Amino acid sequence: MNVTVIGTGYVGLTTGAALAYLGHRVTCVDKDPAKLELLCRGKSPVHEQGLEELMSLAGRNLNFAHRIQEAVKDAEVILVAVGTPAKSNGEADTQYVEAAAREVAEGLKKGRLHCLAVKSTVPVGTNRRVSQVVRRVLEARGVGDKTTILVVSNPEFLREGRALHCTFYPDRIVVGAEQPEGVDMLRRLYQRILEQTFDPPPFLPRPEGYSLPPLVSTDPTSAEMIKYASNAFLALKISFINEIAGLCEKVGADVTEVARGMGLDPRIGSGFLAAGLGWGGSCFPKDTAALLAMAEEHAYTMPIVSASREVNSRQRYRIVEKLQETLKGVRGRVIGVLGLAFKPGTDDVRESPALDVVRILVERGAHVRVHDPVAMDNARRALEGLEVEFFRDPYALVSGAEALVLATEWPEYRHLDLARLAGTMCTPVLLDGRNLFDPEEARRAGWTYMGIGRWA
Ligand SMILES: NC(=O)c1ccc[n+]([C@@H]2O[C@H](COP(=O)([O-])OP(=O)(O)OC[C@H]3O[C@@H](n4cnc5c(N)ncnc54)[C@H](O)[C@@H]3O)[C@@H](O)[C@H]2O)c1
Numbered sequence: 001m002n003v004t005v006i007g008t009g010y011v012g013l014t015t016g017a018a019l020a021y022l023g024h025r026v027t028c029v030d031k032d033p034a035k036l037e038l039l040c041r042g043k044s045p046v047h048e049q050g051l052e053e054l055m056s057l058a059g060r061n062l063n064f065a066h067r068i069q070e071a072v073k074d075a076e077v078i079l080v081a082v083g084t085p086a087k088s089n090g091e092a093d094t095q096y097v098e099a100a101a102r103e104v105a106e107g108l109k110k111g112r113l114h115c116l117a118v119k120s121t122v123p124v125g126t127n128r129r130v131s132q133v134v135r136r137v138l139e140a141r142g143v144g145d146k147t148t149i150l151v152v153s154n155p156e157f158l159r160e161g162r163a164l165h166c167t168f169y170p171d172r173i174v175v176g177a178e179q180p181e182g183v184d185m186l187r188r189l190y191q192r193i194l195e196q197t198f199d200p201p202p203f204l205p206r207p208e209g210y211s212l213p214p215l216v217s218t219d220p221t222s223a224e225m226i227k228y229a230s231n232a233f234l235a236l237k238i239s240f241i242n243e244i245a246g247l248c249e250k251v252g253a254d255v256t257e258v259a260r261g262m263g264l265d266p267r268i269g270s271g272f273l274a275a276g277l278g279w280g281g282s283c284f285p286k287d288t289a290a291l292l293a294m295a296e297e298h299a300y301t302m303p304i305v306s307a308s309r310e311v312n313s314r315q316r317y318r319i320v321e322k323l324q325e326t327l328k329g330v331r332g333r334v335i336g337v338l339g340l341a342f343k344p345g346t347d348d349v350r351e352s353p354a355l356d357v358v359r360i361l362v363e364r365g366a367h368v369r370v371h372d373p374v375a376m377d378n379a380r381r382a383l384e385g386l387e388v389e390f391f392r393d394p395y396a397l398v399s400g401a402e403a404l405v406l407a408t409e410w411p412e413y414r415h416l417d418l419a420r421l422a423g424t425m426c427t428p429v430l431l432d433g434r435n436l437f438d439p440e441e442a443r444r445a446g447w448t449y450m451g452i453g454r455w456a
């Protein structure tokens with residue numbers, strides 16, 4: 001099929017490259033000239049494992065363009081994957097989605113059937129609104145009765161750091177459509193994924209035991225809600241275990257053991273029970289806020305979602321308070337922070353818990369040194385104006401420091417020589433904010449070790 005993808009962020013570029021690899025003719029559009037320049041050279045503007053290799057494997061099926069109007073002329077399916085950032089009241093801002101839809105409607109050839117699928121995470125009712133926007137433009141062009149655009153909701157569930165895996169081997173594909181033709185078009189678009197009739201990219205073998213993903217066909221409103229409800233549920237699962245972790249510290253239990261024991265019950269499941277600094281990223285914080293804003297519009301309260309956000313924000317402060325207690329205050333102390341991305345495997349620092357901890361420490365007078373394997377440039381921009389020292393080498397970072405916080409569990413940190421690190425610290429205090437290290441091993445290496453929800 002001829003496909004246009006609007007927005008080449010984590011979602012748009014991954015989807016575009018995957019669909020091109022699967023044999024569709026894909027044009028990805030972005031309004032950011034700097035991103036386009038990189039893309040045309042085969043470079044990805046975002047750090048996502050395997051993405052550049054996939055772009056290269058997609059070859060001529062994958063093209064890039066600056067203007068939507070030209071890129072959509074021959075498109076059968078148009079995927080909108082632009083950002084939906086939070087407004088100051090928490091509501092998701094859909095202006096970029098609407099602007100993209102308007103441009104699409106201005107560029108479509110008349111007399112054709114097109115499907116416009118909204119992949120961006122949008123508040124309930126947005127698909128309805130996008131349909132109106134599109135219809136108005138078509139009518140103004142005088143082609144309203146000759147051109148059909150089926151607007152469908154097709155929420156995205158990929159996780160950064162595993163984006164390609166999630167795209168080729170999804171748990172489900174959700175399509176919310178008013179007309180069955182809309183579902184049919186997306187079924188054709190995703191056919192090879194739904195039936196797994198493709199040769200996996202060499203670096204992305206099909207997981208053993210992976211079964212065919214269901215296509216969940218529903219109405220657009222429910223599809224929009226599935227996305228928000230899923231993210232809110234995952235976020236609250238993490239907040240729940242973090243709340244339990246706090247009590248574990250008081251009563252002498254180990255939250256990693258508790259999570260292991262809980263997770264074996266299939267009704268609970270073992271995923272998203274890792275206690276730590278809490279959740280961040282471009283989705284959970286924004287989407288839980290948007291859910292609350294939606295509820296407020298309807299004079300409805302969502303105490304569970306509110307509490308999960310509260311617990312999450314408290315978690316950052318608890319970490320700093322632990323340090324304050326151990327060091328007898330952080331003012332004037334030299335503190336190293338390992339990891340700045342909101343999770344391993346990405347250079348994304350949006351709403352990163354690590355950056356929040358850095359900000360609180362700086363606010364409270366600590367001298368903070370930081371390191372991340374890939375997110376240093378983005379972190380530098382996000383922390384602009386704060387007095388923070390950036391280090392390229394974790395061993396140099398700890399030299400003479402009084403405490404070390406592990407804020408993002410990059411696998412490479414697991415392989416650091418703990419004894420060598422402790423040896424150059426002024427006071428070897430390790431606050432393992434992601435329970436990455438084995439407490440016993442860390443203590444043997446000379447550290448005063450503190451994890452999350454592990455009292456020992
Ligand atoms: N990042 C994720 O893991 C993830 C996962 C699932 C869903 N989502 C949702 O998907 C959407 C996109 O997220 P993202 O992280 O990929 O965003 P992003 O900010 O990384 O990228 C969005 C891109 O859209 C481009 N853009 C904006 N308006 C445009 C226009 N009119 N024409 C052309 N390009 C335009 C921007 O320049 C930017 O490159 C959001 O709604 C997000 O909530 C994100």
Ligand SMILES: O=c1ccn([C@@H]2O[C@H](COP(=O)(O)OP(=O)(O)O[C@H]3O[C@H](CO)[C@@H](O)[C@H](O)[C@H]3O)[C@@H](O)[C@H]2O)c(=O)[nH]1
Pocket residue numbers: 121156157158159160161231234238271272273274275276277278279280281282283284287342343353
């Ligand atoms: O047990 C866990 C799991 C995750 N996290 C944290 O939770 C945040 C989000 O992690 P993850 O869900 O892996 O990353 P995202 O890329 O933000 O993906 C979420 O948000 C996307 C955007 O909507 C959805 O598409 C995905 O399904 C959803 O998992 C990160 O800060 C993690 O450190 C924990 O603290 N403990």
